[in-house]
Amino acid sequence: MNYQSHADLGGQEGHGAVRPEPEGELFHAAWEPRVLALTLAMGACGLWNIDISRAARETLADYRVLSYYQIWLAGLEKLLLRFGVVQPDEIKSGRSLHAAAGIPAMLRADQVAAALARGAPTARRATQPARFTLGQWVRTGPPAGAATPQHHTRLPGYARDKRGVIERVHGAHVFADSNAQGLGEQPQWLYTVAFTGDELWGPATPHPHSTISVDAWEPYLEPS
Amino acid sequence: MRALETVLTQKGYVDPAALDVLIETYQTKIGPRNGARVVARAWCDAEFRRRLLDDATAAIASLGFQGRQGEHMVAVENTAELHNMVVCTLCSCYPWPVLGLPPTWYKSAPYRARVVKDPRGVLKDFGVTLPEAVRIRVWDSTAEVRYLVLPQRPAATEHLTETELADLVTRDSMIGTGLARAP
Numbered sequence: 001m002n003y004q005s006h007a008d009l010g011g012q013e014g015h016g017a018v019r020p021e022p023e024g025e026l027f028h029a030a031w032e033p034r035v036l037a038l039t040l041a042m043g044a045c046g047l048w049n050i051d052i053s054r055a056a057r058e059t060l061a062d063y064r065v066l067s068y069y070q071i072w073l074a075g076l077e078k079l080l081l082r083f084g085v086v087q088p089d090e091i092k093s094g095r096s097l098h099a100a101a102g103i104p105a106m107l108r109a110d111q112v113a114a115a116l117a118r119g120a121p122t123a124r125r126a127t128q129p130a131r132f133t134l135g136q137w138v139r140t141g142p143p144a145g146a147a148t149p150q151h152h153t154r155l156p157g158y159a160r161d162k163r164g165v166i167e168r169v170h171g172a173h174v175f176a177d178s179n180a181q182g183l184g185e186q187p188q189w190l191y192t193v194a195f196t197g198d199e200l201w202g203p204a205t206p207h208p209h210s211t212i213s214v215d216a217w218e219p220y221l222e223p224s
Numbered sequence: 225m226r227a228l229e230t231v232l233t234q235k236g237y238v239d240p241a242a243l244d245v246l247i248e249t250y251q252t253k254i255g256p257r258n259g260a261r262v263v264a265r266a267w268c269d270a271e272f273r274r275r276l277l278d279d280a281t282a283a284i285a286s287l288g289f290q291g292r293q294g295e296h297m298v299a300v301e302n303t304a305e306l307h308n309m310v311v312c313t314l315c316s317c318y319p320w321p322v323l324g325l326p327p328t329w330y331k332s333a334p335y336r337a338r339v340v341k342d343p344r345g346v347l348k349d350f351g352v353t354l355p356e357a358v359r360i361r362v363w364d365s366t367a368e369v370r371y372l373v374l375p376q377r378p379a380a381t382e383h384l385t386e387t388e389l390a391d392l393v394t395r396d397s398m399i400g401t402g403l404a405r406a407p
């Protein structure tokens with residue numbers, strides 16, 4: 001298996017300036033809200049979880065050239081095919097050609113408000129004490145040179161093998177790495193780990209007085 | 225795109241009326257005016273501000289905003305010495321119940337790539353220049369915690385009502401790429 005995410009953009013050069021947008025501009029084509037709604041509605045079916053869908057999107061070969069809702073559409077098609085609930089000839093023809101598969105649940109219009117208000121909390125009861133405490137120094141793994149995880153993970157490359165300090169302790173949360181692989185929630189303690197700009201980018205980078213943090217699950221961290 | 229919607233509807237996986245409700249919700253009900261109400265309340269009510277900084281999820285829920293992509297909220301306060309900015313370098317994580325859907329730039333490569341490395345350069349793209357002495361704090365939302373920036377209250381606003389104050393709170397000021405407007 002060779003897992004490659006194309007979404008880990010933090011620190012990359014050459015993407016140009018940010019183009020601000022007025023507050024009311026939500027969509028830029030009529031199909032975009034439909035993709036948003038389809039993705040949310042299918043996500044509510046219970047076939048896959050949010051980490052599986054993030055993994056499906058970030059591994060799209062053409063991630064870098066697609067717009068965001070194009071990514072969502074391609075990710076949705078990929079999941080529908082992988083879970084066997086839609087067949088390739090149906091995506092091609094735009095018609096249902098085979099019997100429907102059983103799905104755990106369908107989101108009805110009258111259920112939308114409650115489903116959105118409920119959300120999907122990821123905090124879980126901790127089964128063991130936290131390994132780290134506020135103010136403790138830690139180092140993120142894996143060390144430079146070691147293999148990168150061959151699955152969805154949420155430690156950005158720029159924050160890998162860096163020394164930081166535990167700034168917040170969020171309790172135990174569903175572990176994205178296992179959840180994305182369909183291996184269950186395996187809750188782990190989650191921390192905000194803060195790094196200096198110097199630690200991440202070297203002292204030559206011209207931004208004094210900056211601190212950058214990531215939220216990192218305990219397995220990403222070692223004492224330092 | 226319509227084609228896929230047709231397939232999923234024909235198969236009975238989606239309720240077309242549910243799609244319309246979802247879109248309408250994010251076009252008319254859930255957006256940055258929610259967050260602006262939270263910020264204005266925090267500016268007016270010291271006790272609410274304390275609760276917001278202590279347990280943002282509960283404080284925000286007390287104003288009726290909660291749920292999807294805001295299940296675990298943290299509010300971070302800007303001061304004269306500290307300026308917070310929020311990003312998701314890995315995808316597009318964003319506090320939906322208070323800010324609605326993320327703007328295109330928030331989801332795009334330039335912002336995600338640059339804000340963790342050159343936050344002052346990104347601020348410049350938004351026309352914002354902060355004094356050199358201000359410390360910049362960038363929060364990369366890499367898990368399911370969502371961050372809301374509590375911007376500084378503009379000067380000379382003591383006479384304004386909470387509703388008038390909310391009008392000064394821009395979406396960008398709650399992400400940290402902007403400041404609240406002067407009255």
